[in-house]
Amino acid sequence: MGLKECEIKLDSPINTYFAGQTVNGTVMYSFDSPKKVRGIKVRFLGEARTSWVETEKVTKEDGKTENERKDVTGHEEYFQITYYLLGGINASETELPAGAHAFPFTCALPPTLPSSFEGEFGHIRYTIKVTLDRPWKFDQDTKMAFTVISPVDLNLMEAAAQPGKLVMEKTFWCCCCATPPLSVVVSIPVKGYVSGQSLPLLAEIDNKSSVEVEKIKFQFKKHTAFHTTAPKMTKKNEKVVGELAIGPFNKSEQRTVRQSLDIPPLPPSNLDNCGIIDLHYALDIVCEVSGFHTNLGGAIPITIGTIPLRDYKPQAPESQQSIDISMMPTQPVSPDNVGGAVGWNMGGTSLYPNVPPPNFSESDYQAKTIKDREDNEHTRLVGNQDAFAPRYPVYTFQPSAPRID
Incomplete structure (x- = not known):
């Protein structure tokens, strides 16, 4: 044999x-x-x-x-x-x-x-x-x-440290008359996160209308576009990797709600050196209203990195994961061996003393x-x-x- x-x-x-x-x-x-x-x-x-x-x-x-x-x-x-x-x-x-x-x-x-x-x-x-x-x-x-x-070091991306905000407002018609507006404002503290963090959500609902809001749905989505070269074609695909819903909200109700979405293990938003696959993330928000009225919707772009923002103090997710040092790569991450990208340590000295080292998950x-x-x-x-x-x-x-x- x-x-x-x-x-x-x-x-x-x-x-x-x-x-x-x-x-x-x-x-x-x-x-x-x-x-x-x-x-x-x-x-x-x-x-x-x-x-x-x-x-x-x-x-x-x-x-x-x-x-x-x-x-x-x-x-x-x-x-x-x-x-x-x-x-x-x-x-x-x-x-x-x-x-x-x-x-x-x-x-x-x-x-x-x-x-x-x-x-x-x-x-x-x-x-x-x-x-x-x-x-x-x-x-x-x-x-x-x-x-x-x-x-992907989020500290090197200006947009990642910026807050995100989506403002939605709609006036409904009931019995040939326009109602006072429904206003929904969704805010997040920053637009850049790493897997293991929680994405804090702040929703401010001011429903002055006579239409009930059945729920507000938050979906964290991965958007991928695949391209072919023979012939040139594109196929888009999206996948929900996290979601939650709040509500209902009654007529003439005003309320502020705080929630959070855990960021699961995900590939980082940096397929820039790949010409046939595009990848990006977004937080999609849909406000579903009662009756035959059109829903409100919008999205906030999200960047997924591998190194978290240094000055952002994240909320701990509900489900904690243990750190397994043995799961880390055998070589230190430094500008010498990652092509100039800054890692979470350099020569044994941590550049981010308040940030734990990552483990790796499938x-x-x-x-x-x-x-x-x-x-x-x-x-x-x-x-x-x-x-x-x-x-x-x-x-x-x-x-x-x-x-x-």
Whole structure:
């Protein structure tokens, strides 16, 4: 049989790195009998892909119209590095004896990589593939994915520290007469947050009208746009990642309500270096009124970062998460190894003494199986055999943190 087992181990216990860091690892082979090989090579690949099926009407020669399904795709490659750990493309055969063999490898990630992302119609994915190059036989491949995070320091974004406000006002017509207005003002203290924080909501309702407000619905949404290149097309997708509702509010009622939404593990709002996937977040507000009247609605844009605002004291979320230091990357985050982005520590000295270090959590989206585009019957996955979910930074704030009204 020869090959008994192959395993890829990385120096990060959660296979997560920041753009600009160096990935170090070892590929470990186990043979139950001597194995002849020409070489062992490793390939690092960063790429984005989009795809879906479009249906268009096509007129046939007989004049009949039929629906025709067509695959549309998009692709970008950010980097690809391939080199041999043993032997070479023109090397002579080498016989590896039975037993265990370890081959170390390393790769410096470019500092401009977009963050890992998994979506319904596309993904940004980083993979390592190790190939056992066998003469006169099928190569044997082992492939795994790892997460890359492009740091987003909210302190470097002026708009993130600005408060957000949405003012909605409407006058209704009842019995041919206009009622006094319904006024709804929603405010948030800042527009930039990190996963693990709570988004404080302040809603001021002044219902001078004769129409009842059934509820005010808040939805924190992730908006994604996927683009293809052959041909050029766009498909938009939105997903609610958090929501709550308040109400009802009676006629002629005036009230102020404070609530908060927890920010779940999410990819940061920085897919700027990806040309085929756009990502942004928004807080959608809908004021649902009774009767046949039109609802009021609007949105406040939200930025999700990986480093929280230094001067913003967040409200602690209701569900606290524990900090697991072992879940942090094995290398310190500093301008030297994240392409100039400032991390939460530098040389062991914290730049943000009042901000805890993040842990890393998987998103709730379970990605499709990682398939090798170079179809090979010997390719298999490492780790989770069925799905890949990137891990994103999540901060844990202490319950004693003051609330911002």
